[in-house]
Amino acid sequence: MLMRSKEVRETFRKCISRRDGIRSFGGTSKISSEGTQHSYSDEEKVAFVNWINKTLADDPDCKHLIPMDPETDSLFKSVKDGILLCKMINLSQSDTIDERVINTKKCTSFTMTENLVLALNSASAIGCTVVNIDAQDMKAGTPHLVLGLLWQIIKIGLFADIEISRNEALIALLGESEELDHLMSMSPEDILLRWVNYHLSAGWEPIRNFSDDIKDSRAYFHLLNQISPKGDGDDEMRIDIDMSGFSESDDERRAELMLKQADRLDCRQFVTPNDVVAGNHKLNIAFVANLFNMYPALNRPASNGIDYTIAGETREDRTFRNWMNSLGVAPHVNHLYSDLHDGLVILQLYERIQVPVNWTRVNKPPYPILGSNMKKLENCNYAVALAKKEAKFSLVGIGGENINEGSSMHTLALVWQLMRRYTLKVLSDIGDGEKVSDQVIIDWVNNTLKQGQKGSYINSFKDKSISTSLPVIDLIDTIMPKAIKYEMVKTGELTPEDKLNNAKYAISVARKIGVRVYALPDDLVEVNPKMVMTVFACLMGRSLKKVDG
Known part of the structure; x- marks a missing residue:
């Protein structure tokens, strides 16, 4: 007899629930698809709990949470206060x-939610994809x-220095x-x-991946042996790796012996023998x-007449890249210019x-070996055509070849207009599709500040008073009374440090009240008009949403 669809579904659920190491459960909030499996x-x-226990062990604000038990579900309860x-x-x-903005004392349900909103908006600002996640999902654990959010956060930290402009010794890998x-x-990766x-080239065959090729732990033994401190520096203590476990016949026992050697380097993290x-x-x-972060064991090579000048990622580049990644584009954008060269992300x-x-006009990877760049260029040409004809962007003198070649000036011109349109779209959605100009936002800011009986005022997004962050802080206090603690705010004659502290405070409070701000504190201090506009536009959107209920 044929099984009814509901029975089939239940049988399937029971089957996937029994896979080793895999737990299953239903969805919770509406955003995260209630009723789905x-x-x-x-x-x-287990890996994340152990890592968090280690990294937050000395944080006084986490004493009520740390250490968590990796064998229980304590992690899912520990995230609920944000x-x-x-x-x-x-x-x-x-x-x-x-x-200063995190609620750490005697958290109520409301202040926990505030912390979670702050965390989610801040995670978005550093490039985590948080679509389909809300504070209720985190509160419910x-x-x-x-786990998905924590992995993104942890990975960003682990990968932060695996970037040549931040770690020039990586040039040795050329x-x-x-x-x-x-x-x-x-x-x-x-x-x-x-x-x-x-490091394996000194005595072992290369690996092609971090799955099948490392299962026998032998590559790891060689890696540990190569990177372990040799006692060459003044304060460096030599650590000799015991290679006897290399010849152990059982894979799992060999992995345990390898991890014992990693432990001697204080690097037994994330993996078990299994x-x-x-x-x-x-x-x-x-x-x-x-x-890598603990023991890179690399030396920057001598230049030998080769120009190794490295222009690091600018703050603006990073902001755009984090914005794209937070929206869940694929593939992940690691480098703003080279990763947009096939037009797909755009x-x-x-x-x-x-x-x-x-999308039927779009060429998708894998691209053919012969003519692959032509396929990518076609995508870029289409992207530029859409920008001009459909989006009505101003792209004078910009062609698909500029995007394909990774021209920073031309790519930034397009990407900024995309981000601007994305930011203003929230306002036009609230305002029944009406287009919003810079002047409309400026007028709204000043009218709102006046209604709130604040002394702040801006003439434009280049107004020097923005460097103090006081117009932003006063605006937040007007649209969300009691959100600002003015004892935290510096006024009067401000030092550069005072200005930066005000900017950090303003942006964190904005995120805490539900504003997804991608701008950085330095953007306010230096009065970067593009990013300043996004801050005020997002605050305007938050205020109008509140009015609409």
């Missing part, structure tokens, strides 16, 4: 959240969403006759793979990234601003 990995939960998430975000990208630009365009193989033998890609990547961003894309 999700699963999560016990291995990830403090742990805020702290982990700051560990991954320091000063993202002004800790929805396992797959908690291949023979390889251009520096190629190395700079590689993803952190690809650079990690190259780093491992650089995770190594199972080839758990995510956790092995984290293990290797932590090894075309996805059009959909976010309701510019229709005919």
